[in-house]
Structure formats: C-alpha cells, structure tokens
Amino acid sequence: MLQEIFELASTSKFMQTEHANQLWQALFVLTHDCPxxxxxxxxxxxxxLKEKWREEKARTKTSSARHKALSETLNFMGIxxxxxxxxxxxxxxILGSGNSKVAGRRKTLLLNDEERSKIALEFDGPSHFVRGGRRPLGDTMLKxxxxxxxxxxxxxxxxxxxxKIPFWASMERQRYLQRVLKTRKIRFSEIDVSEYSKMPDNRKTRFD
Known part of the structure; x- marks a missing residue:
C-alpha cells in the first residue's frame, strides 16, 4: 500500500507543500526503519520531496520568550x-572533544564535522502536549x-x-540546564556548592 501511495503521489501534477512534507517525513523515517x-x-x-522539505525549513523563524531565555542561560554558561x-x-x-569552543566557526562546517557531538535543545511548550496532560503530541515525537x-x-x-524556576534565578536556570545537558559542573563561588534538584510535582515554584 505504501508503494502505491508514493507511486500515485509521484504522478500528481499539483501537490500542496504540506502534503509533500508529510510524504517526506514518512519516506525519511521508513528509509531508516523499514527500507x-x-x-x-x-x-x-x-x-x-527533499527539496520541498528544505524550502519549508528555510523559512524565517521567530524565537519565543522561553526560547530566548534558554539561549541567554547558555550564554551565561559559556556554551x-x-x-x-x-x-x-x-x-x-555543537560540542567537540572536551567541550571545545566553536564560536566563530561556520555553522555548515560544524554541522558536517562527524567528530563533534550535535545536541538539539528543544523547548516543549504547552502546545506540544495533550490538553491538561504531559503526554507529547504525535507531531512532536515525530520531529x-x-x-x-x-x-x-x-x-x-x-x-x-x-x-517553575523564577526568571531572576539565573544560577538556578544554569544548574537546571547542567542537569539536562549533563555538562561539566559549574561553581559560582568558592562557597557555593549547591546543585539543582528536580522540583516536586505538587509545587508550582520553589517558594510555595
């Protein structure tokens, strides 16, 4: 049936970008999981299909406030x-051996360097989950x-x-990202030995 779907689609003279992108995603996943x-x-x-996908992903994007907060925190951490x-x-x-600095390097060179580790840090807002729950939506998992x-x-x-982390608690945000990224431990002073610990689900903030 899949073969018939792709065969019929390939003969279509008019195909919306959305439909082409859905076919590309299916093709890409199946190429790896069931060639x-x-x-x-x-x-x-x-x-x-690949060209249509690239055209869609090359569109101009706008960062959300939460996304900008993540980026700012990473800047504070020197990542x-x-x-x-x-x-x-x-x-x-993009990290090299020993978390080497990559600032100033061309992005295309970095992303094509097989010796480097590529990490996609994704912020999952409320729209990524089923309403009233914490189960990710299908399109989020597919991405x-x-x-x-x-x-x-x-x-x-x-x-x-x-x-749950107050916007003014910059060090706590850094500790949180340390935990999820598993980066090196950061000491903010000679006497600061605290570490981030996960917030209990029954509390909205650390100050309840």
Missing amino acids: EAVSEVSPTFKKW PHFNEHDEDIDVAI YRLLKHQGWDVVRVPYYEFD
Missing part, C-alpha cells in the same frame, strides 16, 4: 550554540524521531519544569 517499504520510490521523486536551526531546532549545540535519525541528540526542556 524495503520504500525501496521502489523513484530517486527523482525522493529528491523533489556556544545556534538559535533556530534549519530543521526547526530551537537551540543547536524528535527525525532529528535522531539525522544524528542529533535530542534534549527536551518541558515548560512545566522550566517555568
């Missing part, structure tokens, strides 16, 4: 990163599945954890 299911899809149609990557990654972090197939380590920051 025999899409083995007969023509190379020309594959190339066309080089890129905002709004082409694959709709909120924050792309992360696509990123993993592209070699990205996906690190998720859910709003119900991040929002």
Whole structure:
C-alpha cells in the first residue's frame, strides 16, 4: 500500500507543500526503519520531496520568550550554540572533544564535522502536549524521531519544569540546564556548592 501511495503521489501534477512534507517525513523515517517499504520510490521523486522539505525549513523563524531565555542561560554558561536551526531546532549545540569552543566557526562546517557531538535543545511548550496532560503530541515525537535519525541528540526542556524556576534565578536556570545537558559542573563561588534538584510535582515554584 505504501508503494502505491508514493507511486500515485509521484504522478500528481499539483501537490500542496504540506502534503509533500508529510510524504517526506514518512519516506525519511521508513528509509531508516523499514527500507524495503520504500525501496521502489523513484530517486527523482525522493529528491523533489527533499527539496520541498528544505524550502519549508528555510523559512524565517521567530524565537519565543522561553526560547530566548534558554539561549541567554547558555550564554551565561559559556556554551556556544545556534538559535533556530534549519530543521526547526530551537537551540543547536555543537560540542567537540572536551567541550571545545566553536564560536566563530561556520555553522555548515560544524554541522558536517562527524567528530563533534550535535545536541538539539528543544523547548516543549504547552502546545506540544495533550490538553491538561504531559503526554507529547504525535507531531512532536515525530520531529524528535527525525532529528535522531539525522544524528542529533535530542534534549527536551518541558515548560512545566522550566517555568517553575523564577526568571531572576539565573544560577538556578544554569544548574537546571547542567542537569539536562549533563555538562561539566559549574561553581559560582568558592562557597557555593549547591546543585539543582528536580522540583516536586505538587509545587508550582520553589517558594510555595
């Protein structure tokens, strides 16, 4: 049935971008998870779907306030990163051996360097979950599945954890990102030995 769907789609003279992108996502995932299911899809149609996907991901993006807060916190931590990557990654972090600095390097060179670790830091706002719950929506999970197939380590920051940290508690935000990113421990002074610990679910903030 999948072969028939792709065959019929490849003969369509008019296809909306949304539909082409959905086909590309299915093709990309199946190529990795079940290659025999899409083995007969023509190379020309594959190339066309990939081009439509790239056109969509190259659109201008706007960072949310929460996204900007993540970026600001990473700046405080001295972690080089890129905002709004082409694959709709909120924050792309590229680390070399020993967390070497990458500031000033061309993004295309960094992303194609196999010796570097690529981390996709994703902020999951309320719209990424079912209403009133904490179960991620299907499109969110599909996005992360696509990123993993592209070699990205996906690190998720859910709003119900991040929002519990007051906006003025910059050091606590840094400790939180330390925990989720598993980066080196940061000491803010000779006497500061505290570390971030996960907030209990029954508390809205640390000051309840």
